[in-house]
Amino acid sequence: MSTYKELLKQREVLEQQIKDARQREIAQAVAQVRGLVAEFGLTAQDVFPSGKTRTSSVHVKVAAKYRNPTTGDTWTGRGKPPKWIQGQDRAKFVIG
Incomplete structure (x- = not known):
């Protein structure tokens, strides 16, 4: 049976592993997105269109x-x- 201090240490190790895995996967995702943007010649407007199409959030x-x-x-x-x-x-x- 694990003690409280051992479990806390395991949690610290897991939290660091989670942080590292997240940073690694974010870097991969960004690289993939940049590759697609370059391959298709997309602009920021293509990927993130202006809010003009979201009329439901505009209060008249x-x-x-x-x-x-x-x-x-x-x-x-x-x-x-x-x-x-x-x-x-x-x-x-x-x-x-």
């Missing part, structure tokens, strides 16, 4: 549709309605 601000005449608070009409408009005719709050 929606204009308010309703205004509370008393406080000036507004609501876009999306999501849960605020308390000042709940249960009331929304037509009288429409921003015109």
